[in-house]
Amino acid sequence: MFKKIREKINSLYMVKNYRKILPYVKPYWGRALLAVLITIPIGSMDAVIAWSLKPYMDVVMVEKNTASTAYIPILIIVFSCLQSLLNYTATYLNTWVGRKIANDVKIDLFDKLMAYDASFFDKSTSGDIQFRFNNDVDLACNGLLSNLKLFTTRVFSSVSLIGVLFYNSWELALVAVVVLFGALYPLTTVRRRIKSVMDKTIFSGAAVMTHFNETFNGNRIVTSYNLYDYQGQRFRETLRSVFKLGIKMIQRTGLMSPLMHFIVSLGIAVVIWLGSYLIVHHEITAGNFVSFITALIMLYNPIKSIGNNYNSVQMALMAMERVFDLLEKKPAICNKPDAVKLTAVNNGIEYRNVNFEYVRNKPVLKNINLNIKVGETVAFVGNSGGGKTTLVNLLPRFYDVKSGNVLIDGRDVRDIDLVSLRDKIAVVFQDNFLFAGTIRENILLGKEDATPEQIDKAVKSACLDEFIRSLERGLDTQIGERGVLLSGGQKQRIAIARAFIKDAPVVILDEATSALDNKSEAVVQQAIENLMKDRTVLIIAHRLSTVRNADKIVVVNYGEIAEIGSHEQLINKENSIYASLYLSLIHI
Numbered sequence: 160m161f162k163k164i165r166e167k168i169n170s171l172y173m174v175k176n177y178r179k180i181l182p183y184v185k186p187y188w189g190r191a192l193l194a195v196l197i198t199i200p201i202g203s204m205d206a207v208i209a210w211s212l213k214p215y216m217d218v219v220m221v222e223k224n225t226a227s228t229a230y231i232p233i234l235i236i237v238f239s240c241l242q243s244l245l246n247y248t249a250t251y252l253n254t255w256v257g258r259k260i261a262n263d264v265k266i267d268l269f270d271k272l273m274a275y276d277a278s279f280f281d282k283s284t285s286g287d288i289q290f291r292f293n294n295d296v297d298l299a300c301n302g303l304l305s306n307l308k309l310f311t312t313r314v315f316s317s318v319s320l321i322g323v324l325f326y327n328s329w330e331l332a333l334v335a336v337v338v339l340f341g342a343l344y345p346l347t348t349v350r351r352r353i354k355s356v357m358d359k360t361i362f363s364g365a366a367v368m369t370h371f372n373e374t375f376n377g378n379r380i381v382t383s384y385n386l387y388d389y390q391g392q393r394f395r396e397t398l399r400s401v402f403k404l405g406i407k408m409i410q411r412t413g414l415m416s417p418l419m420h421f422i423v424s425l426g427i428a429v430v431i432w433l434g435s436y437l438i439v440h441h442e443i444t445a446g447n448f449v450s451f452i453t454a455l456i457m458l459y460n461p462i463k464s465i466g467n468n469y470n471s472v473q474m475a476l477m478a479m480e481r482v483f484d485l486l487e488k489k490p491a492i493c494n495k496p497d498a499v500k501l502t503a504v505n506n507g508i509e510y511r512n513v514n515f516e517y518v519r520n521k522p523v524l525k526n527i528n529l530n531i532k533v534g535e536t537v538a539f540v541g542n543s544g545g546g547k548t549t550l551v552n553l554l555p556r557f558y559d560v561k562s563g564n565v566l567i568d569g570r571d572v573r574d575i576d577l578v579s580l581r582d583k584i585a586v587v588f589q590d591n592f593l594f595a596g597t598i599r600e601n602i603l604l605g606k607e608d609a610t611p612e613q614i615d616k617a618v619k620s621a622c623l624d625e626f627i628r629s630l631e632r633g634l635d636t637q638i639g640e641r642g643v644l645l646s647g648g649q650k651q652r653i654a655i656a657r658a659f660i661k662d663a664p665v666v667i668l669d670e671a672t673s674a675l676d677n678k679s680e681a682v683v684q685q686a687i688e689n690l691m692k693d694r695t696v697l698i699i700a701h702r703l704s705t706v707r708n709a710d711k712i713v714v715v716n717y718g719e720i721a722e723i724g725s726h727e728q729l730i731n732k733e734n735s736i737y738a739s740l741y742l743s744l745i746h747i
Contacts, residue, residue, distance in 0.1 A: 194252035202315030209454035261300035286369030299479040338426030513563035538706030541715040585663040591654035593642030599634035605660035621656035
């Protein structure tokens with residue numbers, strides 16, 4: 160009983176998903192409808208050959224008269240050519256519509272992907288993203304439409320051929336139809352059989368992609384640490400898992416086609432036995448029988464292999480479910496309906512009783528209270544993993560607080576329009592991401608419509624001008640994927656130039672110099688000081704020498720604010736954590 164209820168729910172869910180895809184089909188409904196309508200004559204023409212054999216056999220083979228049936232071979236050739244032409248047209252239309260729909264779905268998914276919050280990416284791998292946001296769409300749209308063409312063609316072919324069966328002998332036709340439904344019955348269990356295996360296959364397929372991505376992005380680590388055996392072993396383990404799942408899929412569905420083949424063969428045997436009886440008793444002619452057998456074989460042959468096609472349809476349907484699950488999933492961080500735009504930062508930033516955790520019941524920040532005035536430079540220091548970066552990441556809403564408030568000019572950031580909030584904040588990370596393209600294109604990410612004068616000013620302020628002049632193509636120099644052709648210091652200065660172009664009133668510097676050598680740090684530090692002028696600045700620093708001139712230093716230890724004060728105040732404070740940190744680093 161529960162099994163039937165579950166299957167009923169799954170069927171309703173499939174219908175619901177079909178309705179969801181209709182808006183994507185609507186712009187191309189004319190071609191989509193034409194592609195379906197074309198399958199009617201494609202399938203129906205199969206009956207012409209079978210039907211034509213009755214008069215041919217009765218007149219030529221029995222009556223020995225060829226004159227009145229000379230048109231039949233020509234008719235078969237004409238109908239076959241027409242069927243081939245229509246088949247090509249239907250395939251072309253289905254492919255065109257399928258790829259157009261897939262592109263539209265991918266665009267919506269890509270927009271959705273960009274809107275997801277940081278926690279989503281924390282929990283996902285690159286392979287998982289590629290598989291779910293790209294491969295699943297192709298499987299759902301292209302695979303479903305190509306199989307839809309196949310099935311609609313076979314449906315109309317089956318209907319027309321069954322008509323030929325009844326035309327020749329209703330007794331034999333009843334036997335054939337009963338056998339047909341018996342052969343198709345195993346298909347009702349396909350979805351239940353492959354659901355769990357398919358989910359695991361998706362995970363393993365994503366893991367394979369992740370291995371390739373990691374090897375590509377981490378090629379220097381693989382080389383420098385001689386990780387060939389290690390990476391190779393991990394990849395082989397994943398492939399073994401994919402292989403086992405593939406075998407399990409065959410074990411669960413592979414018997415269906417042989418079983419259907421056996422049932423069909425049994426049906427043909429029964430029909431031949433019964434047909435022989437009917438011919439002997441003159442209830443049907445030899446022409447009826449030959450026409451019937453031809454129609455029956457044309458009807459049964461596709462059925463013997465339909466199990467594999469039906470598996471593909473079910474996989475496409477499950478891929479569609481996963482796609483719409485992603486499209487319907489709302490990001491954890493999004494605008495409220497009444498969100499207001501942030502036009503300026505006039506007074507300051509406040510953290511009020513802020514608590515935060517990545518994992519339930521494992522607090523990262525505990526009861527944080529902090530005031531930052533406009534134009535103030537505040538540096539966050541403390542033990543590694545103590546919550547400094549997390550505290551700052553709450554301001555642009557990379558994450559949302561568990562409790563408490565982060566406020567700008569007295570307004571909770573959760574009540575502010577996200578685009579306007581982030582438009583007022585520029586971030587320079589420790590490892591800044593640069594997109595494949597030119598230096599100019601990466602700088603203009605901060606402000607696409609920046610004037611040449613603004614670009615020139617940003618380049619000079621970021622201490623990039625000398626480097627740019629040394630390049631043959633200057634700002635139009637290609638930097639490679641992730642800026643692989645640049646040094647760490649050059650990447651940082653491009654990121655700083657990008658922040659200059661943005662000209663945001665609030666700047667976050669997340670350990671922007673910690674990965675640089677002393678010479679690069681000196682140049683980047685000068686660029687940072689230029690960027691900090693007349694702005695509210697939040698600095699996360701590992702090297703304490705970079706925060707001496709901060710207006711306020713906040714020591715964050717184990718998720719709590721341990722100390723607040725200027726460099727002089729904290730260095731002279733008795734039992735000061737900051738003083739211990741500073742002096743220990745000075746002596747290194």
